[in-house]
Amino acid sequence: MATRIHDNPNDPLNPDKLDPSILHDDTNYASSKIAFFQYISVAVFLFLIAGFWKLQVQNNELYSEAADRNRIKATPILAARGKILDREGRTVVDNHSSFSVYLSRENLKDDHLPAIAAGLNLDLEELKGRLHRFRLRPKYQAIVIKEELTPAEISFVESHHDPDTFPELELVHVQHRLYPRDNLLAHVIGYVGEVTEAELDLADFAKYNQGDVIGKAGIERQYNETLMGVDGQRQVVVDNKGNEREVIGYKEAEPGRSMQLTIDLDLQIVAELALEGRRGSVVAMDTRTGEVLAMVSRPAFDPNKFAGRIRQKDWDEIMNNIEKPMLNRAIQSNLAPGSTFKPLVALAALENGIIDEKTTFTCNGGMNFYGHYHHCHNKRGHGTVNLHQALAQSCDVFFYNVGSRLGIDKLAALGEIAGLGKESGIDLPFEYRGVLPSSKWKARTLRQQWFPGDTISVAIGQGYLTITPLQLAVMAGGIAAGGVWQRPHLVKDPARIEPRKSGVSMESINQVIYGMYGVVNQGGTGGVARLPGVEVCGKTGTAQLASNELLKSSSRLAAELKDNAWFVAFAPRVNPEIVVSVLYEGGGHGDQAAPIARDVMKAYFDKKNRNVNRLPTLALAPHGAKGFAN
């Protein structure tokens, strides 16, 4: 084959030796085919350039963002929440440092998950579920998978987050919420927790991001904006292995602001101890300002269990507890107030001229009204009693008579001014309103006419009437303050709200206060609340949960539905400063609640006296100057 091309194989470079009949021929025949190939070439180039046009010119922004997502990694710098202090600046809620581990999902390999879960003592399924919930967040945002790492877990992360093992792990220093021990002030403070998916769907929560820790209850929720602060961020450029190449952005976290409560820890502790082991609530309030000094609800919960992500076991335990420890009974229990309501009935009757201090009714242990026989709590009867005696002895028959003469709507008018049947406006979420019955209320809610017989029950704090312990404190505090009802509040100096003034005459007020003084100091039902040196005024209440007929039919029910004991008191009688309301669920009789109120008031006045005695010495001692000693 080769020899056919060359005449002389020894001289291969000489083309003159080539046979032109074989190799030298016309190439023109191919010119149209070459032209065709040129068109093909043009088409290929246009095809390729169109590809670049689409990526680089049309979709430049899209791909630039994708490139940024590749290289820019943002890790949050978590803002510490503001502290919560008591009225004297003592720390109630603080933060403590801990480490959380974050998972970056950009380079996440699914087969790493079992080992990561094992190293961090996490449940694999829970971890996967968490990743699933976060799937819609931008991939460059790392998500927290475990908080409060133990030293062993910290060292696991530190020894495994190198590029070759689990580069997706990241250790982040966080400020963790630290609540008081022994459930102190739990219901007031509330707790924080991670925002849930259901919450994120709500308009109020739209400003939060998945993974944010927000206040869920109590002050933490109410003042979340103030307490929360703004997370900072650190932006770094990483390469494909996840190694940091440079820091391109750093935004400091803005810590949340601290808040000072009106709560006095000394008083709070006394109130908590006094109620310990019982079901109920204590509210202590400054009658002059509406500042809440103590607020207790029992049983309570440990907010520390909620401070990060609560364990399922703890959650179930709290939620399945029939005693409802999460309920803040001070604002979330709607119960009949019993006889603690009588001072308001008396006040309304005095104001409306139904009675005066001389008006008397005779109690024979019960009385017939509108075809029904109504018992007095004293079966033997109180005899003939005036207002002072009726309040001191809590005579039901007296108030049946007053109520039936007064009528429900006049009572309700004053009740509304006193803050019943509506939120007190305290700075806590989820407050209950209670029910202040009136003919209008009954027509609206029950679509029934108001019967005069309904008023008889309401006059002794039963029937449709329900209130919260806080409402009781506000109601009594307003009477004590001379008909000036303050808005209760928990944080110092919120926007000042003008108190509601009733225009009630001081004469009527004094009549009622005198009766309440008798309750404690003149052989009344609340004698146990007496304090040496302080004129305490109060009112007991024993509220039935079921009618006597029903209780007789079931002894088991009788044990479970023991009467609620109420007591509300304020002191001193002249220029009162503090009002305390106590609810002792199932306490049986109001005098069971009275010692609790007494303890709180005693603590208040003991402390006040200590401070009064101490302050001048503190002020004078360093100077020793005579001029100050006046």
Place this chain on the structure above:
Amino acid sequence: MASYRSIKDLDWGLLLIALLIAAIGILQIFSAGQGTKWKDLWWKQIIFVCVGLVLMWIISSVDYHTLLGQVPILYGATIFLLIVTALFGVKIFESRRWISLPGGFLFQISEFAKLVMVLLVARFLTELRTESMHWKDLAKLCALVGVPMLMVMKQPDLGTSMTYLPILAMGVFLAGLRWQYTVLIAAMAIVLIPSSWFLLKDYQKSRIQTFLDPSRDPKGDGYQVIQSKIAIGNGGMWGKGVTHGTQTRYQFLPVPHTDFVFAAFAEEHGFVGVVFVLGLYFLLFMQIVQNAQTAPDRGGMYICMCICATLLFHLLVNVGMVVGRMPVTGIPLPLMSNGGSGMLSVFMMLGLVNNVRLRRFVN
């Protein structure tokens, strides 16, 4: 003998365009290699270009008719070396494509086989005296090209073996084929290509599936294409500037010095740079086509056109791949991708083209 082979007669346009493209490639390899283990590759590339120029000169000096005359020997040597590769070759990434040479160089026979295929097709078709090919000749030529092609495919190196096809196709196209044959071949292709699916290896199947849907496997096969498209799109109209392409610099773009060199270039120089370089390639190809048109005989024309066809195929598959319009195959971009054998074989092809040009005034 030297009268028509003066320096003046060299195809200076072809050479300058080729060197310009190669220089841009070196710049890109330099840029992409900054701070990586590939940071020294750019000067190796310079050496390859220099060696390539020498080889180009040597190839130009030997009359291509002589080379055509030596086709049987060259073909035999190629087959032999492919067998050597298969038996003693160096295995990298599960494929045996290289013969180890003293001095640490790896020699890829399949790259140089392209030249032999060009000469083979040119020689075979010039010996045919008919206006269109007889089916027996067609079968013979297919068999001759098919043997080395299958051997390369078995290395396995599907990409390189595919580059022999445009040489064959261009030859047959120019030699002329009766339309009945064309229809028959097209029909066979329609039947055979789907059935060849079952002959493909798993990684090849997954590459094709990934090409059709890159998001199918964004961490694996799809990763390269996705990152390449991000790099290109990130470049925008004017590019990020040399060494400032983040996809390239932070190594999200895989192998930015070899198969994906054009994506790295597109990120740093933008659409404008892309059009400029593609324009240079277009000029290069048209220069080769012009040499085919002025070739003194069919042999020269076949050589130029077959070279042009395979280079265009390289460009289409490589650039099409980085821009996401072609499946991922390991076909390098001529003159730009880092790699000695590929660079040398391209310069040798250009040497052949130049060779044809030098002899265009004969008779």
